Amino acid sequence: MPAARFVGVDGTEVLLDVPAGQTLRQAALDNLVPGIIGECGGFATCGTCHVVVDERFRPLLPAPSEDEEIVLEGLLTPVTATSRLACQIAMTDELDGITVHVPESQG
Amino acid sequence: MGGSLPRSVDDLPLLPDLVAPQAWSADLVAASDGLFERGVRVLRDGEGGLLVIGDAVMRALAQDPAVGGTPVEFLTGRAGDRVRRATGAAPPSGAAAFDAFLRNQVFTMNAALHVAVRRVVARHLVPRAVLGMAGHAERVLVGVLDEVTRVGGVVDLERDVAGPYVTRFWTDQLGVPAGAALRVQQLVHEMNRMFLFAPTLEDRARVLAATEEYLELVGRTVAMAWERGDNALLGHLARGLDGIDLPGAPPDLGALVAANFFDGFHTVAVAVANAARCLLADAPAAERVRRAPSLVAAAFTEGARLTAPLMLTTRMALGDVEHAGLRIPAGTPITMAWIAANRDPEAYDEPGGYRLDRPPRLGTTFGGGARICPGRGATRMLGEVALRALTATSVQVRLESPQPGWVPGSAIRRHPAIPVVVRRVAAA
Ligand code: HEM
Numbered sequence: 001m002p003a004a005r006f007v008g009v010d011g012t013e014v015l016l017d018v019p020a021g022q023t024l025r026q027a028a029l030d031n032l033v034p035g036i037i038g039e040c041g042g043f044a045t046c047g048t049c050h051v052v053v054d055e056r057f058r059p060l061l062p063a064p065s066e067d068e069e070i071v072l073e074g075l076l077t078p079v080t081a082t083s084r085l086a087c088q089i090a091m092t093d094e095l096d097g098i099t100v101h102v103p104e105s106q107g
Numbered sequence: 108m109g110g111s112l113p114r115s116v117d118d119l120p121l122l123p124d125l126v127a128p129q130a131w132s133a134d135l136v137a138a139s140d141g142l143f144e145r146g147v148r149v150l151r152d153g154e155g156g157l158l159v160i161g162d163a164v165m166r167a168l169a170q171d172p173a174v175g176g177t178p179v180e181f182l183t184g185r186a187g188d189r190v191r192r193a194t195g196a197a198p199p200s201g202a203a204a205f206d207a208f209l210r211n212q213v214f215t216m217n218a219a220l221h222v223a224v225r226r227v228v229a230r231h232l233v234p235r236a237v238l239g240m241a242g243h244a245e246r247v248l249v250g251v252l253d254e255v256t257r258v259g260g261v262v263d264l265e266r267d268v269a270g271p272y273v274t275r276f277w278t279d280q281l282g283v284p285a286g287a288a289l290r291v292q293q294l295v296h297e298m299n300r301m302f303l304f305a306p307t308l309e310d311r312a313r314v315l316a317a318t319e320e321y322l323e324l325v326g327r328t329v330a331m332a333w334e335r336g337d338n339a340l341l342g343h344l345a346r347g348l349d350g351i352d353l354p355g356a357p358p359d360l361g362a363l364v365a366a367n368f369f370d371g372f373h374t375v376a377v378a379v380a381n382a383a384r385c386l387l388a389d390a391p392a393a394e395r396v397r398r399a400p401s402l403v404a405a406a407f408t409e410g411a412r413l414t415a416p417l418m419l420t421t422r423m424a425l426g427d428v429e430h431a432g433l434r435i436p437a438g439t440p441i442t443m444a445w446i447a448a449n450r451d452p453e454a455y456d457e458p459g460g461y462r463l464d465r466p467p468r469l470g471t472t473f474g475g476g477a478r479i480c481p482g483r484g485a486t487r488m489l490g491e492v493a494l495r496a497l498t499a500t501s502v503q504v505r506l507e508s509p510q511p512g513w514v515p516g517s518a519i520r521r522h523p524a525i526p527v528v529v530r531r532v533a534a535a
């Protein structure tokens with residue numbers, strides 16, 4: 001099963017097996033990864049599942065939708081070129097080993 | 108656990124069998140606390156629909172795309188039925204304005220139209236946009252507090268403080284002239300009767316008349332402000348609306364704003380007043396916030412959890428829905444008692460307690476799923492600005508007795524009055 005690594009601001013790492021098709025938001029919530037809230041349930045409307053994806057994996061992700069872009073641009077927490085919403089990242093075999101950084105706060 | 112659910116909705120308990128209608132109507136929060144004690148999380152509402160009170164099941168259903176917005180025809184039909192049941196008479200005619208008001212609300216839209224219109228409203232209420240409005244909110248509130256402290260004496264926290272504060276804030280933001288703000292506040296107060304469980308003919312007539320005037324006033328003044336071309340928010344909203352080419356979209360900018368910012372004028376004022384009263388009624392908590400203003404966010408969230416003003420709304424099963432084995436047929440109205448789930452003992456320790464140190468956990472105060480309230484960030488900002496100002500060392504707010512109860516028989520959680528005395532305190 002492909003795996004994903006969540007890295008907190010203090011450097012703590014959580015490594016999870018994520019079934020293909022499951023979103024990183026769901027995997028994080030199921031495993032109580034600190035810092036992922038996911039208030040809207042995965043519909044790219046709340047911005048509380050923001051993660052910064054490791055540069056190496058960016059080309060493997062589909063481009064963000066218009067809704068995801070609107071939400072990311074509206075966040076108060078610093079957003080980088082590799083910021084994404086974890087609810088919009090569905091696991092694939094290609095993404096095995098993906099590393100995402102969880103920001104200090106959400107929203 | 109809240110017990111397993113039956114497979115058929117017919118096997119769910121029936122609300123009127125467990126709670127007397129008067130008890131539900133008098134205080135649905137107390138009634139649902141009693142239902143939790145009996146292990147109940149979902150019921151039949153006795154009007155042909157479901158009533159959801161449990162946290163986990165509510166979140167799951169709120170996030171199910173098949174649990175959608177409630178069509179206008181259902182809402183107006185039910186409103187008419189309620190008048191008939193309460194009065195034995197036919198509801199008054201002339202509801203065209205009210206119908207338009209509901210039709211232009213994102214609440215009642217579904218599918219592509221919902222996504223498109225919601226996006227237009229929501230994209231200008233994202234956290235970054237809201238932060239840019241905070242300075243304006245602070246200035247408006249200073250003006251309101253200046254007025255009430257100059258006059259002195261007992262004032263009402265909702266009508267005289269929170270109401271003018273949020274109404275002036277939004278009327279300014281939306282280009283509605285200052286002179287119209289008081290009238291807008293009065294009209295949304297009248298329209299509040301639409302949330303009554305058993306409206307009289309007079310209530311219904313007053314709602315219809317106020318809605319007609321509100322739509323005309325807000326619609327006209329917003330259109331004029333947009334034509335002047337100096338209001339950025341209206342410019343953005345108008346361009347967004349222009350880009351929607353779908354049947355059923357709001358016909359013009361005024362209609363879009365009047366229908367969808369109604370909660371901005373009305374519900375936010377109730378949210379701010381309720382949360383402020385919660386905090387002021389707990390002297391040690393108020394003192395903690397006064398000493399550590401960074402606690403205002405927790406204070407507002409906790410107050411809103413306990414006193415969520417929009418206690419319930421009804422969604423509709425757009426297709427067959429299945430949750431934990433329970434099959435809900437398409438067309439079933441599903442009433443979400445958002446405030447009840449905020450107190451589900453399976454989700455909260457000591458659910459009725461006002462605690463500033465609760466672990467950050469999301470309530471259902473603002474709904475959930477793809478239809479979660481797009482105004483929640485603005486509401487939190489307005490609430491936090493208010494709590495900060497009302498607990499500042501330069502201000503003293505004293506709650507006067509008698510302590511108010513809750514307005515019965517309404518889907519809105521509000522006090523009939525919150526008498527307070529507000530004083531400026533000279534710096535030590
Ligand atoms: C700036 C102020 C506000 C605006 C502009 C606003 C607007 C809206 C809109 C347009 C929706 C429909 C969303 C959709 O169906 O996709 C909505 C949903 C909702 N709002 Fe607000 N609202 C505001 C304040 C509030 C306040 C103060 C509360 C109560 C604390 C509240 C509670 C809710 C709830 C519970 C829902 C979900 C309803 C449902 O799913 O049936 N809103 N809001």
Ligand code: FES
Nearest residue numbers: 038042044047087
């Ligand atoms: S869960 Fe709300 S945006 Fe991802």
